[in-house]
Structures are given as C-alpha cells and as structure tokens.
Amino acid sequence: MVGALPKYQNSLGHIAKVVMPMYRTKFLYANEWELVHEGGQTLGNQWFKYSVIREKTNKLGFDLYVVDINGLLDREKIYGYDDDRERFISFQLAVCDWVSRWQNVPDIVHCHDHQAGLVPFFMKHCYAFNYKLANVRTVFTIHNGEYQGQFGWDKYYYIPAYDTWNWGGLDWNNAINPMASGVKSSWRVTTVSPGYMEELRHSARGLEKLFEYERGKCVGILNGIDTEVWDAETDSYLAKNYSIKSVEEGKVANKKHLCEQFGLDENKPLICFIGRLVGEKAADVLPGGIGQSIYQNGGMANFLILGSGDTAVEEELNALAQRFKGIVACYIGYSEPLSHIMYAGCDFLLMPSRVEPCGLNQMYALRYGTVPIVRNIGGLKDTVKDFGADGGFGITMEQSSAGDIAYSISRAISLYNDKEKFSEIREVMMKIDHSWDVSAAAYIKLYESVI
Numbered sequence: 023m024v025g026a027l028p029k030y031q032n033s034l035g036h037i038a039k040v041v042m043p044m045y046r047t048k049f050l051y052a053n054e055w056e057l058v059h060e061g062g063q064t065l066g067n068q069w070f071k072y073s074v075i076r077e078k079t080n081k082l083g084f085d086l087y088v089v090d091i092n093g094l095l096d097r098e099k100i101y102g103y104d105d106d107r108e109r110f111i112s113f114q115l116a117v118c119d120w121v122s123r124w125q126n127v128p129d130i131v132h133c134h135d136h137q138a139g140l141v142p143f144f145m146k147h148c149y150a151f152n153y154k155l156a157n158v159r160t161v162f163t164i165h166n167g168e169y170q171g172q173f174g175w176d177k178y179y180y181i182p183a184y185d186t187w188n189w190g191g192l193d194w195n196n197a198i199n200p201m202a203s204g205v206k207s208s209w210r211v212t213t214v215s216p217g218y219m220e221e222l223r224h225s226a227r228g229l230e231k232l233f234e235y236e237r238g239k240c241v242g243i244l245n246g247i248d249t250e251v252w253d254a255e256t257d258s259y260l261a262k263n264y265s266i267k268s269v270e271e272g273k274v275a276n277k278k279h280l281c282e283q284f285g286l287d288e289n290k291p292l293i294c295f296i297g298r299l300v301g302e303k304a305a306d307v308l309p310g311g312i313g314q315s316i317y318q319n320g321g322m323a324n325f326l327i328l329g330s331g332d333t334a335v336e337e338e339l340n341a342l343a344q345r346f347k348g349i350v351a352c353y354i355g356y357s358e359p360l361s362h363i364m365y366a367g368c369d370f371l372l373m374p375s376r377v378e379p380c381g382l383n384q385m386y387a388l389r390y391g392t393v394p395i396v397r398n399i400g401g402l403k404d405t406v407k408d409f410g411a412d413g414g415f416g417i418t419m420e421q422s423s424a425g426d427i428a429y430s431i432s433r434a435i436s437l438y439n440d441k442e443k444f445s446e447i448r449e450v451m452m453k454i455d456h457s458w459d460v461s462a463a464a465y466i467k468l469y470e471s472v473i
C-alpha cells in the first residue's frame with residue numbers, strides 16, 4: 023500500500039512522499055541515494071545519530087526517504103528482532119525531529135501500523151516536536167490489528183518529555199500501546215477494508231472497546247492493486263498473455279504449463295492456495311480440507327499450493343502431496359514468478375483465512391479470471407460475492423474449517439462443469455475495477471475532511 027498509494031496520489035496532483043527505515047534489502051543496494059539530512063536524538067539516556075537519504079531517480083513515482091540509524095535499523099530483516107521496540111521508537115523520533123525542521127510542514131502525516139503509531143502522540147504532545155507539528159493533521163492506518171507493539175511503563179523514559187496528564191494517550195491496559203496511541207492521537211483512523219473495521223470492534227486483541235469508542239473517526243478504505251504489475255495482457259511471467267476476449271485460450275495455456283511442471287491433470291479443475299502458511303490464513307486446516315474433499319469427490323479436482331511458514335503445516339502438505347501424487351502438488355517457498363502463473367493458470371483460488379484485513383490474492387485472482395473461494399470475512403467479504411447471489415462471481419464459506427473447505431470445493435467442481443456459467447462469471451470478475459485510482463481518491467477526500 024505504501025509503495026502504491028503515494029504514486030496514485032501524486033498523479034491526482036498532490037505531493038506525497040514516503041519515509042521508512044533503511045533496511046538493508048536488495049532494493050537499497052540496487053538503487054542510487056543521496057544524503058538529505060543528518061541529525062541526532064535521544065532514546066531514554068542514549069544519544070543516537072541518524073541520517074535521511076533519498077532515492078535519486080524518483081523511479082517509484084514519489085520521493086522515497088529512508089532513515090538510517092547505525093546499529094538499529096541497518097539489518098536485513100524488517101522486524102523480528104529482540105530490540106524491535108528500540109528500533110522503531112528511534113525511527114519515529116528521528117522522523118519527527120527531521121520533519122519538525124522542514125520549512126513548510128506537511129498538511130497531513132499518514133502513519134502505518136504500530137511501528138509508526140507513536141508519531142501522532144509525539145507530534146501533538148512532546149515538547150521537542152509539538153511547537154512545530156501540533157497542528158499537522160495525522161491519519162493512522164491499521165493493516166493488522168493483531169500486532170500492537172505494546173511494552174511496559176518501565177520504559178516510560180523512551181517517550182520524550184510531555185505534559186504528564188496526557189499519559190492516557192499512550193496507555194492501554196496499563197501498558198504503552200503504540201497501536202492504541204495511534205488510534206487515540208490521530209485525527210482519522212483507517213483500516214484496509216470496511217469489513218475489517220467492523221470486525222475490530224468485536225475482535226482486536228483487547229482493543230475492541232477503543233474501536234467502539236473511537237468509531238466516529240474510523241473508516242475502512244479498501245486497498246487497490248497495482249494494475250500495471252498485475253495485468254494478464256502484459257505480465258512477463260505468464261506462458262501466454264491474454265485479455266478478457268482471449269481468456270479461455272490464455273488460461274488453458276497457462277494451466278497446461280503448470281500441470282506439466284507439477285505432474286497434474288489439465289482436464290480437471292485446478293484449485294490453488296498462495297500465501298503464508300500460518301494460522302491467520304487457516305493454512306493448518308488446508309491438509310484436512312483438501313484430504314476430505316479428495317475422499318468426497320474421488321479426486322475430481324487437482325490442488326497446487328505455494329507458500330511457506332509453519333514447519334508443521336509445510337510437512338503435512340508435503341506428505342499430502344506424496345500421498346496423492348498427481349492430485350496434490352506443493353511448492354514450499356516464495357516465488358513471485360510462480361505466483362503470477364498460478365493466478366493465471368488455476369481455475370480457483372482458495373482463501374479460507376481466519377483473519378484477512380484486506381487480502382490482495384483474491385483481487386489478483388479476479389483480475390486474472392480465477393474464481394476465488396473465500397471465507398466471508400474482512401476484505402474478502404467486501405470483494406467477493408457468492409455466485410449463488412444475484413450478480414455474484416465467487417464461492418464463499420462461513421468458517422475456516424475442513425468441512426467448509428471440502429463443501430466449497432464440491433461447489434467449485436459443479437461450477438467448473440457448468441461451462442456456460444463458468445465463462446459468464448469469468449467475464450464479470452475480470453471487469454471489476456480494484457485499481458488504486460478509486461482508493462487514492464478516497465484517501466484524498468479523507469485528508470481534506472480534516473484540513
């Protein structure tokens with residue numbers, strides 16, 4: 023989202039820039055950078071130096087700044103370290119310090135997830151920054167409410183000086199909770215789909231009451247997809263490119279390619295799963311659901327799974343593929359090229375997720391003419407309508423259970439055999455517009471409502 027939204031906002035005539043930590047990723051080494059600012063801040067009693075560098079060519083369609091702090095942010099992984107708390111608080115301090123030195127401050131600072139959740143509080147209440155930034159409007163977007171970044175008040179000294187009666191702006195359940203603070207201190211809160219915003223009021227790892235109380239400033243805006251990257255007519259990873267007019271031949275060619283590679287039968291419906299093999303995605307019920315379906319339907323469908331995550335699930339899926347050779351295949355790992363050809367070559371995409379704030383896979387699938395089989399939750403609920411309903415085009419299920427998966431697969435097989443309905447649905451799906459143009463305009467409207 024942060025890589026796409028600003029590009030579209032700029033094309034609408036605004037100036038959107040992005041600042042993020044300088045992780046030591048491939049992207050960093052593959053591009054040219056220039057130093058734009060150097061400064062220092064203190065985290066508790068530790069002084070640290072930071073630098074801000076900018077990507078020189080503007081190839082992303084917006085200015086990208088990255089903040090480097092030696093010993094803290096210069097790591098390969100984005101998160102998952104023991105000192106993540108120190109890393110992200112330092113990053114937020116550096117950003118507030120840098121922005122407070124700009125001659126013209128921005129109209130809006132838009133923060134994403136708990137790693138940037140303290141920024142609205144810092145800007146509003148901390149003396150080091152509020153003399154300049156207190157009136158800058160802030161928007162906070164929640165991509166995943168499961169991760170809140172909370173820590174004990176024993177680390178109170180990490181927060182720069184502020185009027186202590188404002189401590190409530192940091193607190194939730196006797197801890198400093200950056201996600202709760204972002205919700206309390208910003209002017210508007212968004213989630214990446216309207217359905218997910220609703221669900222947070224009932225299930226938000228302890229923050230339910232906060233979302234209920236703050237509902238007046240909360241809104242769900244569905245993410246878009248990058249329609250330049252995800253375009254079956256030009257996608258260079260495909261065995262054959264296709265448009266809405268040539269979808270039948272195009273999908274057959276890509277399916278043939280996949281079936282040859284994985285030893286599957288191209289005459290059977292091909293159902294795939296792409297994603298992290300974790301509980302949130304209900305990957306643990308996949309083996310049971312697929313197994314049950316094979317017994318119920320006598321191996322009438324083929325399955326292809328791409329993903330990595332929990333070792334136990336990976337092992338179970340590998341075992342399933344061994345047991346049902348020619349019916350189930352899996353690729354444990356991450357492969358961008360394979361994912362593209364799977365969206366193109368498969369007939370159905372399975373997403374039985376337990377939690378899905380937005381979900382991109384189902385939107386890619388729709389655009390590539392692949393029928394999504396999804397659980398009726400979060401962003402999936404907002405983007406997929408069951409084919410049984412008027413104007414519907416997908417298959418929905420109520421629970422992330424093996425039984426629901428197997429039942430949905432039976433429905434998928436019947437749909438696949440009804441060639442006329444199947445091709446009618448493909449056309450409906452491929453015409454749906456989930457481009458960023460729509461979401462970018464919604465965000466601009468939201469910004470304007472607080473300026």
Ligand code: ADP
Nearest residue numbers: 297298328329330355356357358361381382383
């Ligand atoms: P989440 O961000 O919760 O993992 P999303 O649906 O929002 O789920 O985005 C997942 C993205 O990652 C999709 O673009 C999907 O194609 C991609 N992806 C996930 N796992 C893999 C994998 N093993 N190989 C290639 N792409 C993957």
